[in-house]
Amino acid sequence: MSDSRHTRFIPYGRQDISEADIEAVVEVLRSDLVTQGPVVPRFEQAVADYCGAGHGVATSSATAALHVACAALDLGPGDWLWTSPNTFVASANAARYCGARVDFVDIDPRTYNMSADALAEKLTVAEKEGKLPKIVMPVHFAGQSCDMAAIHAFSERYGFRIIEDASHAIGGRYQDEPVGNCRYSDVAVFSFHPVKIITTGEGGMAVTNNAELAGRMGRLRSHGITRDPALMADDPDGPWDYEQIELGFHYRMTDIQAALGLSQMQRLDEFITKRRAIAAHYDEHLAPLPVTTPYQHPKQQSAYHLYPIQVRDAATRREVFQSLRDAGIGVNVHYIPVHTQPDYQQFGFGWDDYPQGEAFYRRAISLPMFPRLSGGEQQRVIAEIGRVLA
Secondary structure, three states, X not given: OOOHHHOOOEEOOOOOOOHHHHHHHHHHHOOOOOEOOOHHHHHHHHHHHHHOOOEEEEEOOHHHHHHHHHHHOOOOOOOEEEEOOOOOOHHHHHHHHOOOEEEEOOEOOOOOOEOHHHHHHHHHHHHHHOOOOOEEEOEOHHHOOOOHHHHHHHHHHHOOEEEEEOOOOOOOEEOOEEOOOOOOOOEEEEEOOOOOOOXXXXXXXXXXXXXXXXXXXXXXXXXXXXXXXXXXXXOOOOOOOOEEOOOOOEOXXXXXXXXXXXXXXXXXXXXXXXXXXXXXXXXXXXXXXXEEOOOOOOOEXXXXXXXXXXXXXXXXXXXXXXXXXXXXXXXXXOOOOHHHOHHHHOOOOOXXXXXXXXXXXXXXXXXXXXXXXXXXXXXXXXXXXXXXHO
């Protein structure tokens, strides 16, 4: 008789929902306000406090947070935003929602993040051509921070603003400080999608140290409407009055989602500890195999949203991927380079534009990584990789 433990499907990521999480959501469902109530501000404060940032602005998704961050920084037609090719399409799409143009900066082959050296070279050329970016959006791929001090130094020289796409990285640390403290950026954005570090079902948040920027992002997520008499064009007719002072969006988070997120925040450090232990076990047991494991910068601590390996022989990536899937192991690939997508090729982008990002993609496989991944399940993943590559 077969052991069911060896046939159970192992996803690459999975949310961890506790009874306390469920009770927190039920409490909101039984309350008078399931949206636009008191829980969203409490969740915003909890995330901002954890990161050491001044303000949090919760949104319906990280994509929405990236969009309102770009809009709040007045990104628009004629402007450029630069980001990484090794990211989900939302990072680049946020700029296009504002009517801006997008370009990419190739990645560092060790960290898989935006290369500070490549950024320096590109800025030198762009300055001569009069095409400097208004915003640079580094992406903390897999949970490890980009070299934010270096990117910030370039921003002081060339005058661009910085939005950290930290969708993978809540709980991570850079120079022994929390990712999201915005020491080297204007805004940092987190994702709370179910496979991320903590979840609100769907949802995101922008954190910042700039009160004016936080206020504008808060308005933009809610139709551009204000009830603040100091911002209104006319004296209010009464306490019911409001004004739309700019065109905004419907990007609000509900109290139901925020209750889940607030409860999950209580276990964030526990989740990160477990993820790092899983990563360390992978590092040790995959070392003898012909794969490249994720590099960990000595001055950083990854949140390990993902654990991407590279199969050293690109020709065998598909075989390894399919064999793992056939064995009930839900590996994935992160990411197909954004500039190779058909919708971006219309702007003149194509293969061979960013060789480091493309080389990583051709060899990359994301292994299962989530707090409830058992020791037995992880050994099953490691054994299957060894078998395929034997």
